[in-house]
Amino acid sequence: MTTQYDEAKRLLPIIAAAARADQHLTYQIAAQRLGRPKNNARTIAQVCDLLDAAAAFADVPLLALTTVLTADLRVNPAAWADIEPEIRNAIINRSRNDRFTNPEIKAIDAALDRLKGYSNRTAWPYLATLMPSGERRLRLAGVGTADYSDAIDDLGTDSPGVTTFEGKRYARDPQVRAAVIRRAGGKCEYCGKLGFKCVNGSRYLECHHILALADDGADRMTNVIAICPGEHREVHFGKRRAAMEAEMIAKVKDAEALRSTKPAE
Numbered sequence: 001m002t003t004q005y006d007e008a009k010r011l012l013p014i015i016a017a018a019a020r021a022d023q024h025l026t027y028q029i030a031a032q033r034l035g036r037p038k039n040n041a042r043t044i045a046q047v048c049d050l051l052d053a054a055a056a057f058a059d060v061p062l063l064a065l066t067t068v069l070t071a072d073l074r075v076n077p078a079a080w081a082d083i084e085p086e087i088r089n090a091i092i093n094r095s096r097n098d099r100f101t102n103p104e105i106k107a108i109d110a111a112l113d114r115l116k117g118y119s120n121r122t123a124w125p126y127l128a129t130l131m132p133s134g135e136r137r138l139r140l141a142g143v144g145t146a147d148y149s150d151a152i153d154d155l156g157t158d159s160p161g162v163t164t165f166e167g168k169r170y171a172r173d174p175q176v177r178a179a180v181i182r183r184a185g186g187k188c189e190y191c192g193k194l195g196f197k198c199v200n201g202s203r204y205l206e207c208h209h210i211l212a213l214a215d216d217g218a219d220r221m222t223n224v225i226a227i228c229p230g231e232h233r234e235v236h237f238g239k240r241r242a243a244m245e246a247e248m249i250a251k252v253k254d255a256e257a258l259r260s261t262k263p264a265e
C-alpha cells in the first residue's frame with residue numbers, strides 16, 4: 001500500500017524545485033507529476049499537509065502551503081481556516097517570502113522521516129504533544145511569543161491557543177475548558193476515577209476536543225471532555241481511539257443532560 005509518507009517523499013523534490021524556480025503547482029498538476037489521475041487532488045492536498053507538518057517540525061516555513069495551490073491558484077482555503085486571519089496571513093506571507101534553501105529542504109526531508117507512519121491527520125496532534133500548537137502557529141507566523149504569555153493550549157486542542165491578538169480578546173477556549181472542568185467535578189468523565197491532587201488542591205484532568213476543531217468539531221461543552229492524561233494520549237494515538245471517541249461522545253451527552261437538569265451555578 002502506498003502511504004502518505006511514500007507520496008510525500010516523492011513529492012518533496014518536485015515541490016522544492018518549483019519553489020526554487022519561483023513557480024507554482026496546482027494539486028492537479030502535482031497529482032500528474034506523481035503519475036496519479038488529476039482527480040486525486042484531494043489526496044495530494046493531504047500529502048501536502050503532511051509535508052507542511054514536517055516543515056513545522058523542522059521549524060521551517062511551510063513549503064507546500066504556498067507552492068501547491070488550488071486550480072484557481074489560491075492557497076487551499078481549508079488550510080489554517082480555523083485561526084485568526086491575521087495569523088493565517090502571517091503564516092502564508094512568511095512561506096511566500098522564504099527562498100527554501102537546500103538546508104531547509106533537507107531539514108524538511110529529515111523531519112518527514114521522523115513522521116513516517118503518521119498521516120496528516122495524526123501528525124499535527126503528535127506535534128502538539130511536543131509544542132503547544134498555539135505557540136507553533138506563532139512561530140510559523142514569525143511572531144514573537146512574548147506578547148502572548150497567556151496563550152492557552154494543550155494536547156489535543158486544535159484551537160489557536162491565542163487569547164489576545166491586537167487588543168482583541170478571544171476568551172472562548174478557557175471558558176469552555178473551565179466549564180467542562182467544573183462539570184467533571186474532579187472525576188474523569190471517561191473512566192470515573194478522581195484526577196490526582198495538584199499542589200493547589202484541585203484535581204488534575206485534561207480537556208480533550210472529541211472532534212478536533214480542524215474537523216469541524218465545535219468549541220462547545222458538548223464536544224469537550226475532561227479525562228485522565230493517559231487516556232488523553234490513548235484517544236489520540238491508541239489503537240482503540242475510534243471506539244474511545246464513540247464512548248466519549250455518549251458520555252458527554254449524558255453529562256450534559258445531567259448538567260441541564262441541575263440549577264445553574
Ligand SMILES: [Zn+2]
Pocket residue numbers: 188189190191192193227228231
Ligand atoms: Zn480516566
